[in-house]
Amino acid sequence: MLAAIVLALIAGLAIGSFLNVVIYRVPRGESVVSPRSRCPHCGHEITAIENVPVFSWLALRGRCRSCKEPISWRYPAIELLTGVLYAGVVAVRFDDGAQIALGLILATALVPITFIDLEFKRIPNVITYPTAVALIVAGCILDLHGEPERLLAAAIVVAPFLLLTLVLSRSMGMGDVKLMGVLGLGLGRALAPGLFFAFISGTLVGVGLMLRFGMRARKTAVPFGPFLAAGGVFAFCFGASLWDSYVDTFHH
Numbered sequence: 712m713l714a715a716i717v718l719a720l721i722a723g724l725a726i727g728s729f730l731n732v733v734i735y736r737v738p739r740g741e742s743v744v745s746p747r748s749r750c751p752h753c754g755h756e757i758t759a760i761e762n763v764p765v766f767s768w769l770a771l772r773g774r775c776r777s778c779k780e781p782i783s784w785r786y787p788a789i790e791l792l793t794g795v796l797y798a799g800v801v802a803v804r805f806d807d808g809a810q811i812a813l814g815l816i817l818a819t820a821l822v823p824i825t826f827i828d829l830e831f832k833r834i835p836n837v838i839t840y841p842t843a844v845a846l847i848v849a850g851c852i853l854d855l856h857g858e859p860e861r862l863l864a865a866a867i868v869v870a871p872f873l874l875l876t877l878v879l880s881r882s883m884g885m886g887d888v889k890l891m892g893v894l895g896l897g898l899g900r901a902l903a904p905g906l907f908f909a910f911i912s913g914t915l916v917g918v919g920l921m922l923r924f925g926m927r928a929r930k931t932a933v934p935f936g937p938f939l940a941a942g943g944v945f946a947f948c949f950g951a952s953l954w955d956s957y958v959d960t961f962h963h
């Protein structure tokens with residue numbers, strides 16, 4: 712088990728390095744495949760040895776090897792976060808290959824969604840759509856038994872918001888609605904406690920910011936995507952058992 716977790720950590724660090732490229736380039740409409748990454752200050756092309764997740768940043772003391780301009784700590788932080796999430800998925804669902812696959816797909820999508828939404832206040836379709844397809848395909852191949860539950864969860868959560876958005880024309884970002892659908896496709900019934908977590912934490916932070924900064928905080932609207940992502944992680948760990956014990960309580 713430990714070997715699997717370490718392997719997942721290393722894979723997550725490498726994927727996190729790619730997600731840094733996604734986070735920078737996707738909102739700017741650039742290709743994530745080419746060209747190779749360059750230093751934004753001097754244009755120095757990042758070589759393979761300078762691109763080892765986390766370690767290169769530490770070895771270079773957070774500076775470009777060519778011009779010595781600082782490289783944001785966000786790059787190693789995102790690599791580390793992805794590594795920890797990957798290792799966590801394997802650790803939490805150690806005995807369930809299908810759940811691991813779905814969890815890794817979700818983690819791969821939630822990291823860039825969180826950081827793009829924080830910076831650009833939007834959730835790109837080029838991330839949510841392929842993630843939805845990947846979750847449906849993985850579910851069909853690995854866990855057909857649980858697939859109807861996840862499809863139903865996605866439909867139940869998207870339908871009312873879709874209606875609400877159509878009726879009120881702008882109640883909520885459509886990116887948030889699509890992300891909730893994606894979470895449903897990955898989490899099934901575990902989504903309900905996850906959404907509860909997201910709405911509660913989002914409201915608390917929103918109220919906290921208003922108390923701290925007054926009504927001014929309302930203008931600098933806090934994006935909801937990161938709270939949904941956190942809710943997704945919460946749901947992956949605790950959602951199914953919370954839902955089951957909730958349903959149990961009402962049966963007896």
Ligand SMILES: [Zn+2]
Nearest residue numbers: 750753775778
């Ligand atoms: Zn440079």
